[in-house]
Amino acid sequence: xxxxxxxxxxxxxxxxxxxxxxxxxxxxxxxxxxxxxxxxxxxxxxxxxxxxxxxxxxxxxxxxxxxxxxxxxxxxxxxxxxxxxxxxxxxxxxxxxxxxxxxxxxxxxxxxxxxxxxxxxxxxxxxxxxxxxxxxxxxxxxxxxxxxxxxxxxxxxxxxxxxxxxxxxxxxxxxxxxxxxxxxxxxxxxxxxxxxxxxxxxxxxxxxxxxxxxxxxxxxxxxxxxxxxxxxxxxxxxxxxxxxxxxxxxxxxxxxxxxxxxxxxxxxxxxxxxxxxxxxxxxxxxxxxxxxxxxxxxxxxxxxxxxxxxxxxxxxxxxxxxxxxxxxxxxxxxxxxxxxxxxxxxxxxxxxxxxxxxxxxxxxxxxxxxxxxxxxxxxxxxxxxxxxxxx
Numbered sequence: 001x002x003x004x005x006x007x008x009x010x011x012x013x014x015x016x017x018x019x020x021x022x023x024x025x026x027x028x029x030x031x032x033x034x035x036x037x038x039x040x041x042x043x044x045x046x047x048x049x050x051x052x053x054x055x056x057x058x059x060x061x062x063x064x065x066x067x068x069x070x071x072x073x074x075x076x077x078x079x080x081x082x083x084x085x086x087x088x089x090x091x092x093x094x095x096x097x098x099x100x101x102x103x104x105x106x107x108x109x110x111x112x113x114x115x116x117x118x119x120x121x122x123x124x125x126x127x128x129x130x131x132x133x134x135x136x137x138x139x140x141x142x143x144x145x146x147x148x149x150x151x152x153x154x155x156x157x158x159x160x161x162x163x164x165x166x167x168x169x170x171x172x173x174x175x176x177x178x179x180x181x182x183x184x185x186x187x188x189x190x191x192x193x194x195x196x197x198x199x200x201x202x203x204x205x206x207x208x209x210x211x212x213x214x215x216x217x218x219x220x221x222x223x224x225x226x227x228x229x230x231x232x233x234x235x236x237x238x239x240x241x242x243x244x245x246x247x248x249x250x251x252x253x254x255x256x257x258x259x260x261x262x263x264x265x266x267x268x269x270x271x272x273x274x275x276x277x278x279x280x281x282x283x284x285x286x287x288x289x290x291x292x293x294x295x296x297x298x299x300x301x302x303x304x305x306x307x308x309x310x311x312x313x314x315x316x317x318x319x320x321x322x323x324x325x326x327x328x329x330x331x332x333x334x335x336x337x338x339x340x341x342x343x344x345x346x347x348x349x350x351x352x353x354x355x356x357x358x359x360x361x362x363x364x365x366x367x368x369x370x371x372x373x374x375x376x377x378x379x380x381x382x383x384x385x386x387x388x389x390x391x
Contacts, residue, residue, distance in 0.1 A: 009081055011113055012094040013121040014040055016060045018052075021091055024117040028074060040094065045071035045078050055085065056092070063087040067100050089350070090124035115308075123352050130351070154201045161201060165194035192234060196266060200337070215263075215344040222259040224268075224296055224365075225250070225289060231269045235276060243282040246272075251290030255367045263341050270334045271300045271361055278304030278359065294367055295347070301360040307353040338363075 010030065013022040018040035023030075030043055044052045048071040058065040067082045081096035084106060095101075101109060110132075114125035168191040172184070179187070232246060239246055257264075275285040283303040290297050339349045346366050353359035 007098045008095060008109055008113060009098060010096040011117065011121065011125075012040065012096075013091050013118075013124055014094065016056070016087070016092050018056045018092075022118045022121045024121050025113055028072065028079070030072075030074070043072055045073045047071060055083070059085045059087055059092055069100075070096075072096070086124075086128045088124040088127045090120055090127065093121070093124050093128060122354070126352065127350070158198065158201050161194060161198050165191065165198060168194055189234070189237070196269065199262065199266060200334075215340065217260040217263065217344060219258045219260055219345075221256045222261055222264060223256055224259075224264075224298065225254055227261075227265050227268045228287065228289065228298070230265070231272050234269065235272050238273065239276050239285075242276060242279070244276050244279055245282075245284045246276075246287065247284060248287045249289070251288065254289055254291065254296060257296050257345075257365045257367060259345055259365070260341075264345070267338050267341050267363065268298070270338050271298065271363070274334065274361065275300045275302035275304075278302045280304070291367070292364060295364040296367055297362060297364055299360055299362040301358060303358045306355040306357050306359055307351070308355055335361075 007027075008025055009027045011024045012020060014020050020036055020038050020040060022036075040056070041049045041052050051068065052070050055065060055068040055070075064087065065085055067084045069080055069082050071078050071080050081098065082100045084095045084097070084101060086093045086095075095106075095110070095113070097109075110125050111129055114122050114129065117125060168187055172187050172191060228248070232248070238244075272285070272287070279285055279302045285303075286299075286301040288297075288299040288301075342349050342363050342365065348364045350362040350364070351359065352362070
């Protein structure tokens, strides 16, 4: 007798108390009853309601819980489903299956489900996939061939880059008054790029450290909008070559953060460069800055090829080769360094993407506890003027 296969019956996104937000993959015919704002228990048979309430509380308290078998009330009769629950920043995800899902099958099923779910549920599922892959993947060590090669390459590249930096600095000092402003600006761009490349080499060595907490940070109150302004100017030529339009939006006043200024400057620069490089010619890059609770949010959206759901977490792996972005040199290392830096600041990196619809990289950073003036409307207007010059 053939064994019954695992089959997803329904996927639900709800707030932690069980209030429904989105439904997908409904094979039970309940979608008409699952209206936004109704409790999850409205589809549960009365005999299983206490158990469902306990399960939601356990998820809320612990962020995860073993699969729970619940009886679901159908228009004609009822059925038993195993619900796997996951807590995410988007809400609680409940996935109902006819059988208890093994771990390997669950990962595959969630990746498949994410491809055709509504936006919010898809983003929540992708967050789960990233978290689960981080939890289960092997950790790179200093003895691994990849890290050994990376460190050897970094040492070999450092001297020629240091020479390029010194030459550009000499030319800037020696020929300061004899060059036209356009030529001086190009020299400053060479000097700045060489300096950042040298720092990238140092980061290549530091990426082999075991934990983000191993990074040495010189923290100080930092105006994040000023950093964005500076990097818009630095990336003006890169954007102009591709005809990329850069749109900047600020959601109200933005508080200062406590950051290592050079490292955070590279994070912002990498976010912008990645978006410009991944977007098609004459594309658009959207930069949004605001607050989310007690954190500053910087979100950069591109119009590139996008990543499949099962590759999202790997975008932050320095040793992973992206299937959809083979032409974007240095993307993996750049994003891995960005993630390590943000986490060392007590922040978080989120990735949302859909094949054919581009990607959104979001970083969340704690607001500085030290008093600092918020940016005014006039400061935001100055940032918008920089954007217009860059477009």
